[in-house]
Each structure stands twice: as C-alpha cells, then as structure tokens.
Amino acid sequence: MDNPRSERVKRVAALATRGGRKKQRLFLAEGPQPVREALKVWLARYEPDDAVALPGAPEAPRLPQLDALFFDAAAVQRFPDVEALLDRMRGVLFDPTIDLPRDARPFLREATPEVLAAMGDAETSQGLVAVSRIPDGDADFRSLESATVASPVSLIAGVVRVQDPGNVGTIIRAADAAGAELVVLAAGSADPWSPKVVRAAAGSHFHLPIFTGIDIAEYARFVQPNGVQVLAAAGQADLTLHELSSPSTAGRRVSAAGRTLWLFGNEAQGLSAHELALADAAVSIPIYGRAESLNVSTAATLCLYATATAQDLAPVSGVEAPGELRQ
CATH class of the missing domain: 3.40.1280.10 (SPOUT methyltransferase, trefoil knot domain)
Incomplete structure (x- = not known):
C-alpha cells in the first residue's frame, strides 16, 4: 500500500477517535509489543493443535481478535520474534488443509512508511499497525x-x-x-x-x-x-x-x-x-x-x-x- 489518502487508510486512521471505534468496533494497536501479543492470541486460537505451543500464549475467547495488520518489511526485520510469529500466521493462512472461518482471516498488507504514519496515532511510527476487534459485550x-x-x-x-x-x-x-x-x-x-x-x-x-x-x-x-x-x-x-x-x-x-x-x-x-x-x-x-x-x-x-x-x-x-x- 502506497497511497496515504486511500479510503482504507482513512478508515484505519478514524480509529484514533471514539466515534470511529464505536462505529467500526475496532481499535488500533501500534508498535511491536501489542502486535506481538495480537499475533500470539490469533495463533493460540487458530494454529493447529500439533503446532509448537507459544510460551505464555493466553486463552482467546474474550480477547481482542486481529482484523488487519499493516507493516513495513524493514520494520518487521528489526523485530525477529514478530517476524517469526507473522511467518507462522502466514503458514496457517495459506495452508489449504486448514479451513478457517472467514472472520479469522486478517487483512495483511505491506505498507510504505508514509501510509503507516497516516494510519497511526503515535508521533513516530514504528512500522507496525494492527487493527483488532473490540470484544463483544465489553460494555455489557x-x-x-x-x-x-x-x-x-x-x-x-x-x-x-x-x-x-x-x-x-x-x-x-x-x-x-x-x-x-x-x-x-x-x-x-x-x-x-x-x-x-x-x-x-x-x-x-x-x-x-x-x-x-x-x-x-x-x-x-x-x-x-x-x-x-x-x-x-x-x-x-x-x-x-x-x-x-x-x-x-x-x-x-x-x-x-x-x-x-x-x-x-x-x-x-x-x-x-x-x-x-x-x-x-x-x-x-x-x-x-x-x-x-x-x-x-x-x-x-x-x-x-x-x-x-x-x-x-x-x-x-x-x-x-x-x-x-x-x-
């Protein structure tokens, strides 16, 4: 992705506002730490049972689920553990023997630094922007x-x-x-x-x-x-x-x-x-x-x-x- 003025970028950027989050039921998680944990939750839920268990991976039922991940390839390489988790996710997504529900397939795209800066809320982008779903019933x-x-x-x-x-x-x-x-x-x-x-x-x-x-x-x-x-x-x-x-x-x-x-x-x-x-x-x-x-x-x-x-x-x-x- 290389157009910081695209509609998708605008929708992601709108999650910095309360109204945008309420309308889309999504939130932003920027940087390596939250992205790392979002990937762990996804893998704990959808990776096959015979896969190597992630240390400290939490149970997933009432936790936010990853909806989209935008990344700068150079930034991913700076965080080898995140890169390894992303590779594991791709292994599940592209395995024809695994039948994932449609809503379990996050939108993954490489993006330019300009796009990531336009999407995010942080003053300095770290090259990783995740969009996750706010769990149902969080205010019930x-x-x-x-x-x-x-x-x-x-x-x-x-x-x-x-x-x-x-x-x-x-x-x-x-x-x-x-x-x-x-x-x-x-x-x-x-x-x-x-x-x-x-x-x-x-x-x-x-x-x-x-x-x-x-x-x-x-x-x-x-x-x-x-x-x-x-x-x-x-x-x-x-x-x-x-x-x-x-x-x-x-x-x-x-x-x-x-x-x-x-x-x-x-x-x-x-x-x-x-x-x-x-x-x-x-x-x-x-x-x-x-x-x-x-x-x-x-x-x-x-x-x-x-x-x-x-x-x-x-x-x-x-x-x-x-x-x-x-x-």
Whole structure:
C-alpha cells in the first residue's frame, strides 16, 4: 500500500477517535509489543493443535481478535520474534488443509512508511499497525457477570473515573502483571480502546478481559455475597496497605490474601463518599517522604501486587479456597 489518502487508510486512521471505534468496533494497536501479543492470541486460537505451543500464549475467547495488520518489511526485520510469529500466521493462512472461518482471516498488507504514519496515532511510527476487534459485550453487565463466574476470579482491578489515558493503560498493564483476571472500568473513565491507553498498556489488552462503562456499585453488590471482598484505595484510611498485608488478621473482616476487587479513583478527587461506602474497607498507602500523594497508577500497582503476593504466599489451610460464584 502506497497511497496515504486511500479510503482504507482513512478508515484505519478514524480509529484514533471514539466515534470511529464505536462505529467500526475496532481499535488500533501500534508498535511491536501489542502486535506481538495480537499475533500470539490469533495463533493460540487458530494454529493447529500439533503446532509448537507459544510460551505464555493466553486463552482467546474474550480477547481482542486481529482484523488487519499493516507493516513495513524493514520494520518487521528489526523485530525477529514478530517476524517469526507473522511467518507462522502466514503458514496457517495459506495452508489449504486448514479451513478457517472467514472472520479469522486478517487483512495483511505491506505498507510504505508514509501510509503507516497516516494510519497511526503515535508521533513516530514504528512500522507496525494492527487493527483488532473490540470484544463483544465489553460494555455489557451480563457479559461481565459471565466472565466473572466462568472461572472464579481472585483479583480484579476496578477503575473508577480515571480519566488520563496513560494512567488507565498503566493500570491495565499492572493488573496484567499482577495476575488479575479482569479489569473493570466504571462510566466516566478514559476509553480503554483509545490509542494512548493501548500504547501505555504495552500489549496487555491481549492478555485479560476488559469491561468498560460498568456500574461499579452494581458490580460490587454482585461479587460481595460470593466471597470477593471490595477494597478501596484511599488517601486517608484507618487501615494501611502494610497492615492489610501483615500476617496478623485476627478480628479483621478483610485480608490481603482474600479474593479482591480493588477500586481506584479519579486522579484529582479520588473515590467519592458513595464509592468508598461500597468497599468492605478503605486502604491507604503510607507516604514516608514529602510527596503529597502517589499517582493513581502507581498506587494501583502497589495495591494489586500486595494482594497478588499475599495470595501467592498464603498457605492452603490459611485461605478459604475460591468457591464458585453464583449468579
């Protein structure tokens, strides 16, 4: 492709806008990291079972699926692992013995740097632009309920009116790194499918389900009766993260090792009184230096890792085994 003013290029470029994403149900994923993970998800779903398994390849049912990939051949050569994954995809696509569904065949095209720059949202194109499908039901509460009960969850990141795309993307990335099973964004949060969020998440959109526009109060009421505690990260609280993580839990209703939905609030206002009231406990992070506060994505990383570490270290006899959630 060599015409940066073609209709296809314009349609891809429109995905930088919320309206374009809503209309097409697609989003942009630029650069080697998200493209690498998009290819892994596709291969995990469509490559024959006897193929060499990809290390760390995620399950695919509720993850974004690759719709198109545009690339500069020279850029692909700079990333040998991406090149190898692309070769594996081509091997599946062009194998006459494999009967793929029509919607499983991504549109693959080599493109000039000018075309890739016109398509993408990044200031400097890295020569790889993927277009992926936003999963069906990403804003549907019943779909979220189903995803929650399909495999009983241990850790969920709840993003409540966090509006900076970089913060939202970093929280998604931290949730992924901490082993969270779900990321849930309340109404008023930045669009998780925007290019800036996707870049900040560095491929994590292809690792765990993300739900947006959710009524967080309704979701808290859904998980609490089923053994999932709700913890709210707050600037001021009687319980500190250190105390939450301490081995002594006598008389406490919450535990760092418990199955947890964390709530992280708006950058400036934090969580409202109503949102704090949803939680079983508010938890603060001590400030030992002179900084006024922590960035919300930094605070989220600390909280998620405190829970993940406690869950990992908890003796089997010391923590109630996850039971099935009830709808």
